[in-house]
Amino acid sequence: MDMASCARAMVLVEPRQIAPTRIPTRDIDEGGWLATEATALSGADVQTWRGDLSEVRYPLIPGRQVVGRIAVTHPGIDVEVGSRVVVEPAIRCQNCPGCNLGLATCSRRQPMNSYGLISSVVPPGLWGGLAEYLYLDPAANLHEISDDVSAEMATFAHPLAAGYTWAVEIPRLMAGDRVLILGPGPRGLACLLAAKAGGASWVGITGLSHDEDRLQMAQALGADLTVDIEVDDPAQAIADDLGSRPDVVIDVTSHDPEAVFTALDLVRSGGRVVLASTKGNRALHFFTDVIVTKQLSINGAVGASNSAYKWACRQLEEDPRIDKLVSHQFPLSEAQRAMHATAGLLGHDELISVAVTF
Ligand SMILES: [Zn+2]
Known part of the structure; x- marks a missing residue:
């Protein structure tokens, strides 16, 4: 060239x-x-x-x-x-x-x-x-x-690879797992695509009222439940739709500190939480007992793995x-x-x- x-x-x-x-x-x-x-x-x-x-x-x-x-x-x-x-x-x-x-x-x-x-x-x-x-x-x-x-x-290989790392690789997603994604941005939607491809049996995704078009896109991509948290209570919406709590919750919000509480609250006992969103150095005040009593696994996530990029490049063709x-x-x-x-x-x-x- x-x-x-x-x-x-x-x-x-x-x-x-x-x-x-x-x-x-x-x-x-x-x-x-x-x-x-x-x-x-x-x-x-x-x-x-x-x-x-x-x-x-x-x-x-x-x-x-x-x-x-x-x-x-x-x-x-x-x-x-x-x-x-x-x-x-x-x-x-x-x-x-x-x-x-x-x-x-x-x-x-x-x-x-x-x-x-x-x-x-x-x-x-x-x-x-x-x-x-x-x-x-x-x-x-x-x-x-x-x-x-x-x-x-x-x-889109970039968010898609991150979605695969955060929704499949880090929580060691198993076929049949129920996954809740907090935040319907490009990486949230990528988590949805990756979780579905990875065998999740149910994927829900939450957003704000201004995310209406992104939540509609999530439905078109196969989300089982979308929740506008400014209109509906996510705990109630999930209980009505799923009848139990999700196995995995992924925080992909745009710097929303509340999402950490939501993730710890909504995940099932013994479940896995992936935190992939920073909070702008803001301090969070909460009781850590929920982590102990629910015996949760919590992982911080930055970026995508090499293997996730390989998966994403193949998925884009398909x-x-x-x-x-x-x-x-x-x-x-x-x-x-x-x-x-x-x-x-x-x-x-x-x-x-x-x-x-x-
Ligand atoms: Zn180095």
């Missing part, structure tokens, strides 16, 4: 200040270059845009859910030029204490070692998906995906319904608007996942 000497990029100069710029694609002697085809924006990008993550250093190029074609390879990249790949956001050095423990967070590059979160002052500068080219670190994890899947649909989950598309020049859409500032009607396409 021909490689341009400069990449058009949208740089987050400081919180809420996105500026178009051009960044040279310098000569590299290891790793490679990816020609970006599409980048989905996520809650983490919105947090970076708002300035909510104190450890992040600006300027940076947002965008951590990237799909593209391999343009240039050097030692460290073993995928052929021209291949379409999904790039995992987390770069894992396989050497630091976190990597050795199999954790999602690698501490080799401080303060962050993840696409969309590394400052653009770190050479070669192109570390985010809102740019024509992305630098492929030799430790980047790449997953080939079929040309039959559109680039924007392929961006499930055309996933195409509907990428609801909004913007060109790179409208990155600011795309960020506003992701943050819900343009309204919630039909909003599920937002992609910037090239």
Whole structure:
């Protein structure tokens, strides 16, 4: 592939200040270059845009859910030029204490070692998906995906992989398990798809009134129960529908501290709770006795596993319904608007996942 000497990029100069710029694609002697085809924006990008993550250093190029074609390879990249790949956001050095423990967070590059979160002052500068080219670190994890899947649909590999890790791998989902998902965002809907594919016999999902379209999508994707918690009491709705308590509850809400109480309250005794949503450093005050007396297993979850990415890339080829989950598309020049859409500032009607396409 021909490689341009400069990449058009949208740089987050400081919180809420996105500026178009051009960044040279310098000569590299290891790793490679990816020609970006599409980048989905996520809650983490919105947090970076708002300035909510104190450890992040600006300027940076947002965008951590990237799909593209391999343009240039050097030692460290073993995928052929021209291949379409999904790039995992987390770069894992396989050497630091976190990597050795199999954790999602690698501490080799401080303060962050993840696409969309590394400052653009770190050479070669192109570390985010809102740019024509992305630098492929030799430790980047790449997953080939079929040309039959559109680039924007392929961006859903990222939430889908997270859904598989959180709903299937971490709670060790067994056939027949009943699963409740708190939060119907892209990752909540991905948990639904993964739980159903993993053999769950019942999947319920809760949201707020402004999530109406997302809850309707959940029904179309096979949810057995959807609950608007601003209208109905979820405990009552689940009791009426299921007649018992769910085996697994997954918190995928958007920073709702109450969801932790809801999860611990609604799960059955001996059940599993997966917490996949941070609470903005807010303290929670509650009695831990519920964990003891109900003998609960609680897992914190960050990111998706390598095996979950492989599952997600296969699933995208097999499930055309996933195409509907990428609801909004913007060109790179409208990155600011795309960020506003992701943050819900343009309204919630039909909003599920937002992609910037090239
Ligand atoms: Zn590491």
